[in-house]
Amino acid sequence: MISVDEALARILVQFQPLAGELVGVGDAVGRVLAADVVARVTQPPAAVSAMDGWAVRGSDLDSLPVTLARIGEAPAGRPFAGTVAPGQAVRLFTGSVIPNGADTVVLQEDCDDLGDGVRVREGTPGRWVRAAGLDFIAGTVGLKAGRPLTVRDVALAAAMNHPFLTVHRRPRVAILATGDEVVMPGEPLGPGQIVSSNGLALAALVRRHGGTPVNLGIAPDDADTLATLARGAAGCDLLVTTGGASVGEYDLVRDMMGGQGLDLDFWKIAMRPGKPLMFGRLGGTPLLGLPGNPVSSLVCAALFLVPALRRMQGLAPAELPRARAVLATPLPANDRRQDYLRATLAPGDGALPHAATFTQQDSSMLSRLAAADCLIIRPPHAPAAEAGTVVDIVPLDGI
Numbered sequence: 253m254i255s256v257d258e259a260l261a262r263i264l265v266q267f268q269p270l271a272g273e274l275v276g277v278g279d280a281v282g283r284v285l286a287a288d289v290v291a292r293v294t295q296p297p298a299a300v301s302a303m304d305g306w307a308v309r310g311s312d313l314d315s316l317p318v319t320l321a322r323i324g325e326a327p328a329g330r331p332f333a334g335t336v337a338p339g340q341a342v343r344l345f346t347g348s349v350i351p352n353g354a355d356t357v358v359l360q361e362d363c364d365d366l367g368d369g370v371r372v373r374e375g376t377p378g379r380w381v382r383a384a385g386l387d388f389i390a391g392t393v394g395l396k397a398g399r400p401l402t403v404r405d406v407a408l409a410a411a412m413n414h415p416f417l418t419v420h421r422r423p424r425v426a427i428l429a430t431g432d433e434v435v436m437p438g439e440p441l442g443p444g445q446i447v448s449s450n451g452l453a454l455a456a457l458v459r460r461h462g463g464t465p466v467n468l469g470i471a472p473d474d475a476d477t478l479a480t481l482a483r484g485a486a487g488c489d490l491l492v493t494t495g496g497a498s499v500g501e502y503d504l505v506r507d508m509m510g511g512q513g514l515d516l517d518f519w520k521i522a523m524r525p526g527k528p529l530m531f532g533r534l535g536g537t538p539l540l541g542l543p544g545n546p547v548s549s550l551v552c553a554a555l556f557l558v559p560a561l562r563r564m565q566g567l568a569p570a571e572l573p574r575a576r577a578v579l580a581t582p583l584p585a586n587d588r589r590q591d592y593l594r595a596t597l598a599p600g601d602g603a604l605p606h607a608a609t610f611t612q613q614d615s616s617m618l619s620r621l622a623a624a625d626c627l628i629i630r631p632p633h634a635p636a637a638e639a640g641t642v643v644d645i646v647p648l649d650g651i
């Protein structure tokens with residue numbers, strides 16, 4: 253059995269950032285930039301007023317109050333064509349271009365509008381003018397390739413005059429559940445049948461992490477049908493199966509895929525839950541075979557599928573973010589499998605939260621996984637740990 257770290261490395265080496273595609277800038281939030289966003293305009297394009305008021309020459313404000321002649325107005329978007337000479341003023345508004353000759357804006361509430369002129373009671377030379385290029389200058393790199401776009405980034409890219417952005421294509425992930433005993437939620441349940449949660453959960457995870465799930469359905473424990481359904485993954489970036497990964501006669505995925513030309517990279521890793529994890533290539537398509545136990549399936553997806561999705565989108569693909577916590581309860585020594593224990597978090601006395609494991613850690617128990625806040629990582633052969641020991645955790649946000 254290989255280690256979790258080796259399995260992750262062997263998976264990630266098989267993925268590269270996907271090609272870029274153009275999307276409307278308003279639809280780009282959450283996508284990852286595949287090319288720098290360079291400002292196509294200068295903002296503001298000229299010196300503009302930051303307030304509603306009057307454009308004047310600062311040198312006219314030496315002695316206040318002062319009365320200046322009104323020579324015109326400059327609504328935003330319609331610059332005043334003339335030049336402001338000493339003793340003159342132009343009416344303007346927030347965003348109006350400062351006319352030639354003026355270098356100052358005085359606020360309208362600090363002035364008396366006389367109709368053909370303005371009496372300025374207060375004002376400071378140079379105030380309330382936004383210089384051309386205050387925000388950015390044409391040619392400036394506003395956002396770098398590789399950045400996951402926030403709502404704020406969308407605003408900046410739009411302001412830089414980009415109607416479309418080049419982002420990495422979303423990974424297409426085919427998902428194939430297996431097993432005679434599983435049926436979709438809402439379907440009639442025969443004797444011994446259970447509801448299939450894995451495929452739907454994996455699709456949600458793929459979507460949540462930037463990919464497009466392609467649902468291939470549920471394959472019965474029959475090699476021919478399994479092979480036929482698996483062919484639906486053609487054109488996808490990855491095929492994920494769940495179930496049928498273990499050693500029973502009906503655990504067909506490896507056998508069937510072998511017959512279909514599976515190039516197996518590894519099967520079985522030193523991890524709990526998730527020992528029977530499988531990875532290889534089927535034709536040109538990478539295949540990640542997840543165990544059927546629902547908790548094993550999702551924990552393995554969090555640890556291996558999410559980093560692969562990140563790499564395909566041009567993001568740093570590290571194992572899910574790690575954090576630290578203080579054990580609220582003691583833990584026994586671990587065996588040779590790296591353990592990921594479901595646990596809740598509560599605020600502690602110090603900076604770190606306290607993590608309490610569930611007593612039952614069975615890999616069929618979705619109720620515990622849903623109630624958990626994190627997974628406590630127990631390395632292989634970790635010695636028994638007292639309450640109070642600081643441990644590494646994987647927070648389950650986003651899973």
Ligand SMILES: Nc1nc2c(c(=O)[nH]1)N[C@H]1C(S)=C(S)[C@@H](COP(=O)(O)OP(=O)(O)OC[C@H]3O[C@@H](n4cnc5c(N)ncnc54)[C@H](O)[C@@H]3O)O[C@H]1N2
Nearest residue numbers: 429434448449450451495496497498503527543544545548
């Ligand atoms: N003799 C051994 N038995 C098992 C071993 C072993 O090493 N030797 N490994 C165990 C471990 S660890 C795991 S994990 C499971 C994984 O088995 P499979 O991947 O072959 O999964 P299945 O047998 O198909 O199903 C296991 C379990 O999960 C339920 N399941 C399957 N698909 C779904 C689904 N889509 N939604 C919800 N639940 C699903 C299924 O009903 C089973 O209860 O093997 C152990 N056995």
Ligand code: MOO
Nearest residue numbers: 525526527548615
């Ligand atoms: O690895 Mo299995 O996932 O222990 O149940």
